[in-house]
Amino acid sequence: MHYDLDVPREARALPHNPLKAIVAPRPIGWISAMSRDGKLNLAPYSFFNAVADNMVAFSSSGRKDAMTFAEEGAAFVCSLATWDLRDGMNDSSAPLPRGESEFAFANLATAPSRKVRPPRVAASPAALECRWLQTVPLVPLEGGEAENFLVIGQVVSIYVDEAYVKDGMVDTGAMHPIMRGGYFDYFQATPETRFQMRRPKGAGEFSGS
Template identity: 75%
Template sequence: MYYEADAPSLPHNPFKAIVAPRPIGWISAMDRAGRVNLSPYSFFNAVGGEPDMVMFSSVGRKDAIAFAEEGGEFVCSLATFDLREAVNATSAPLPRGESEFGFAGLTPAPSRKVRPPRVAESPAAIECKWLQTVPLVPLDGSAPNNFLVIGQVVSLYVDDRYVKDGRVDTGAMRPILRGGSFDYFTAEPETRFELRRPKGGGG
């Protein structure tokens, strides 16, 4: 069966179930006044290397975008299975400037090269400098409702417990991944396998 993209006939949009599982960017950003916002985004991923770049996309211009633009920086802490309830709690629509860290019982830890803190309880974090925000204008030319934020990575934090033989053990950190409707998944070390690219293949 086909479903119309602008009016799917299912209770939950099948698009989000097909483009899945998606990594979650747990974004912290700070405005000029020093107020911090922490919120999860399932439209998140790495988008470049040499230099490394990441993006997150928001439906509507939320505080994470405004703070990232104003402060020029943001941090992506890894959302993990052990922190799933706290990750969910930080999606609550709190008044602007109220701390999601305090609301979710999380500890802000100083970052190395940017002002916004990382989540101390998270085993990994990516520190970024804001590069640009791209309004995603739809086909009909109407006002954009989605905004893509791109940042360049300037520093990485990884808990030493998850570095083995010179490699980061992603599965051991058990990152949570977003599916459709209310579904989430985890990456487990038992499901890991290696594939070597053919000679001449890209990175």
């Protein structure tokens, strides 16, 4: 079977685009941002990832508040979405009017960041404080106006709950992060699903500093 995206939707082999089910599970960028006049926005983005040792990026479909607030305030924070916070994460995706806080709507407390204005989700065990670097319009092959935008930030400070630090390393599985699949699917990471592999000799063990 082949699912071609360059043919009319009614001529495609499946009723739904399988891309999100194949590029999965995906980390969730739970992005908080503050507008220049101090309004808060919080929203989860599954088109999110680390793109360098000190940079992350998320993709916005349309110019949504998380993107525009990150640009206005030149900063954003990515809080880790976990199993215990799954309902709050989901509620924060509600399409609220600009300037209405998803923190309040989802009954989530804020905690101050160290180096940027937007707060983090207080109950989240980890958060990345980012300075906004640039927004890249993703112009499609056929040209025209971009409908998707890649927002890139440089991480300037990282919060981690000390309960999840063991022997100087963050225990990711113990935090039970959740990840996005296709359709309505999510995945949960746990210590039981973790495994380790050593890199080939000469490839190094860790990168970054």
